[in-house]
Amino acid sequence: MTTPFLNPRREIPDGMRFTEWRAADGWPLRSYAWPQPGTARGSMLFLTGRGDFxxxxxxxxxxxxxxxxxxxGFDWRGQGGSGRMLADPLICHQTDFDPLVDDLTSFVDRWIAETSAPHVIVAHSMGAHLTLRMLARRPEGIDAAVLASPMIGIRIKGVPIWLVGGLSRAATLIGLAERRISGRDIGDVGERMTSCPDRRADKLWWKATKPEIASGVPSWGWVRAAFASIARLPDTVLAVIRTPILLVAARGDPIVDVAAIEHAAALLPNAELTIIDGGGHEIMREADDRRLPVVARIDSFLALTS
Known part of the structure; x- marks a missing residue:
């Protein structure tokens, strides 16, 4: 029997459990599991984006x-309920994305061993980028992947991307790697993340209710690390990832480069691409008229695996 939710976006479901696990280097990471009470159709690993919970x-x-x-799934190191990188927990900081790929690989190895097949990954933004990097390293056991608004390229409206990369390198060189790139949380500005006011309010509600899971603006170090990690997915690497992949994105996404997503979809040997009109970066948190067709497209794709 399905449990009724007054607001499903603001209640932890019955049966979802959070635990701490330690990465290979001892870093504390918050993970969660929500198994089926009976026989499952398969197992899904859900991965969030930068600054998410x-x-x-x-x-x-x-x-x-x-x-x-x-x-x-789990919260990436440096955000959500996982151990933070800096004394200020609202600065989203990384110096290198390689430890994040290592964390994901370790988690996937254990997850595959402990759960039933098929095994699929649904990942958003930075999580989608890290999924691609992991699949390039170890594709075994992953039957399909859905990459929503994948961070294959970065976009900042009105600013040339070469300038952003140059600024991040310069800031790091002069000792500003741990400084935030902006005085305000640009993710909460306007409709950049989602055009749905109710879902924007949900995010703020969670950050106020559980401030320990809140993150904020990225550091210059995070930006430089992101550019370096994207460079590790050249055309030659994408062209050999044979896992069935669905890429979905909004045409006007203000955070990631949709042209780069289209380019990657053409290179990946077993990929499908869906681009929607309108909406923000978080298309799985959009208003229903945009969100539900995306979810239906994902369901149709995953139905082929189970």
């Missing part, structure tokens, strides 16, 4: 759990 995506996880998937 899993509570933002409860609505869509409830949907997929209702379709029979075991659900699992």
């Amino acid at each position: 899993i509570e933002k995506y409860l609505e869509v996880l409830i949907h997929w759990h209702g379709l029979g998937w075991n659900i699992a």
Whole structure:
């Protein structure tokens, strides 16, 4: 029997459990699992983007759990309920994305061993980028992947991307790597993340209710690390990732480069691409008229794996 939710975006579902696990270097990471009470159709690993926490995506996880998937995932190091990089927890900082790829690889190895097949990954933005990097390293055991608004290239409206890369390198060289790139959380400005005011309010509600999981603006070090990590996915690497992949994005995404996503889709040997009109970066948290067709497209794609 399905549990009723007054607001599914603001309630932890019955049966979802959070635990701490330690990365290979001892870093504390918050993970969660929401298994099926009976036989599952398969297991889904859900991965969030930069500065995210899993509570933002409860609505869509409830949907997929209702379709029979075991659900699992974790907060990336430096954000959510995982150990932070800096004394100021609201600065989203990294010096290198390689430890994030290592964390993901370790988690996937354990997850595959402990859960039922098929094993699929649904990942957003930075999480989608890191999924591609992991698949280039170890594709074994992953039956399909959905990459929503994948961070294959970065876009900042009105600013040449070469200038952003140059500024991040210069800031790091003069000792400003841990400084925030902006005085305000640019993710909360206007409709950049989602055009849905209710879902924007949900994010702020969670940050106020559980401030320990909140993150904010990226550091210059994070920006430089992101550019370096993107450079590790050249055309030659993408062209050998044979995992079935669905890429979905909004045409006007203000955060990631949609042209780069289209280019990657043409290179990946077993990829499908869906671009929607309108909406922000977080297309799984959009208003229903945009969100539901995206979720239906994902469901159709994943149906081929189970």
